[in-house]
Amino acid sequence: MKTVTLISDWKLKDPYVAMFKAKLASMLPGAQQYDITHAIDLFNIEQTAFILKNSYKAFPAHTLHIILTDAPMANNVFPVLVEYDKHYFLGEDNGIFSMMFDNPEQLRACQYHPTIDNSGYVDKLLEMARWLFTDQLQDHTSPYSSFKLSLKRTALYEPQLNKITGRVAYIDAVCNAVTDIPVSMFEEVRNGRPFVATLPSSPYLRITKCYEHYNKTEKEAFLVYNQLGYVEIAMYRSNVAVLADIKVDDTVEIIFG
Numbered sequence: 001m002k003t004v005t006l007i008s009d010w011k012l013k014d015p016y017v018a019m020f021k022a023k024l025a026s027m028l029p030g031a032q033q034y035d036i037t038h039a040i041d042l043f044n045i046e047q048t049a050f051i052l053k054n055s056y057k058a059f060p061a062h063t064l065h066i067i068l069t070d071a072p073m074a075n076n077v078f079p080v081l082v083e084y085d086k087h088y089f090l091g092e093d094n095g096i097f098s099m100m101f102d103n104p105e106q107l108r109a110c111q112y113h114p115t116i117d118n119s120g121y122v123d124k125l126l127e128m129a130r131w132l133f134t135d136q137l138q139d140h141t142s143p144y145s146s147f148k149l150s151l152k153r154t155a156l157y158e159p160q161l162n163k164i165t166g167r168v169a170y171i172d173a174v175c176n177a178v179t180d181i182p183v184s185m186f187e188e189v190r191n192g193r194p195f196v197a198t199l200p201s202s203p204y205l206r207i208t209k210c211y212e213h214y215n216k217t218e219k220e221a222f223l224v225y226n227q228l229g230y231v232e233i234a235m236y237r238s239n240v241a242v243l244a245d246i247k248v249d250d251t252v253e254i255i256f257g
Contacts, residue, residue, distance in 0.1 A: 002031035002133050003060055007052050008068035009040040020068070020122065027130045034059070041170070041248060043070045046153070049099035050169045050180065054228040056087055064129055067091030077121050078112040079128055080144050081137070090128055092121070095150030104149075110141035155181040157189055162256045164189055168199075168248050169230070175239035176224075177246045181231040186210075186223075186254070194257040197223060197233070201251070202244040207233065 004024065010017050017038050024033060036055055040048050048069040056065055065087060072092060082089045082097055084107060089097070093111075098104045112124045119127070131137045155166035166181035190210075197207040210223040216236045221244065226232040233240055233252070240246065 002028055003034070003063040004028065004031050004129065005034045005036050005059060005063060005065045006038070006068060007036040007040065007048055007065065008038045009042050009044065009070065010038050010068060012038055023126055024129065027126050028133060039173070040069050045069055045094055045096045046099060047170050047248070049096050053100045054230070059087070061086040062088070064088045064090060064132060066125060066129065067096060070094060072121050075118050075120050078114050079121070079125050080109055080111045081128055081132065081141070083108045088132060090125060093148050095148045098147050098149045099152050104147040105145055109144040110137055111144040113140055113142050153180070155185060157185060164254045166252045168246060168250045168252060170248055171241045171246070175241040177233040177241050178226060178228070179231050179233065179252050181252065181254070183225045183229050183231060186231050190256060195254050197252065197254045199244070199246060199250050199252055202246055205244045
């Protein structure tokens with residue numbers, strides 16, 4: 001069974017996602033297609049990397065993940081296919097691969113051969129998807145290792161201050177603020193201690209409660225563990241990001257007692 005996922009900043013107002021999926025269905029009859037999201041903030045490859053890096057394992061081995069965020073609509077850009085952890089990732093090397101993976105120079109990767117034709121970028125993506133599932137990659141691609149390096153931002157624990165500093169990675173569909181603070185880091189540092197979570201950009205917001213699941217009886221903002229394995233700022237059935245004016249990239253500080 002061929003499995004393909006799509007992630008993009010294309011939104012759903014226009015027909016382009018459906019058109020791409022229709023072309024993909026023609027190229028790969030019978031392939032299972034899944035939309036990870038098409039609501040990435042425009043041109044935000046860092047947000048794309050965060051979501052894809054933390055969701056691809058939900059899919060079966062040998063799934064192809066097509067990255068369409070900030071896709072160049074030009075015929076002189078050549079897609080790159082990366083193999084990692086028994087999954088395949090296909091898109092432009094605009095820095096996203098170095099954001100997603102440690103030691104990108106050690107990845108197994110290939111690039112669409114630039115001398116083949118003058119087709120557009122989207123058509124090149126579709127061709128590479130077909131070549132992958134029909135064992136033709138070696139005939140039409142070249143080995144690739146010169147990955148573009150991009151800054152990889154991660155949450156930081158400062159033991160001398162008993163503080164974790166992270167950021168808001170994205171705002172989800174119900175206006176909760178997903179941080180880049182891993183649940184594993186939060187639990188290890190917390191170790192049963194009280195805490196106060198604040199955002200310098202929202203000085204009136206002070207969070208002192210955390211739950212493993214959404215708590216419908218809690219009236220104030222709280223931290224919750226989301227399905228991606230990260231700490232999320234939430235209010236049950238309320239738009240906390242709107243109410244507290246939380247934005248993507250806002251700093252999040254958690255101090256432990």
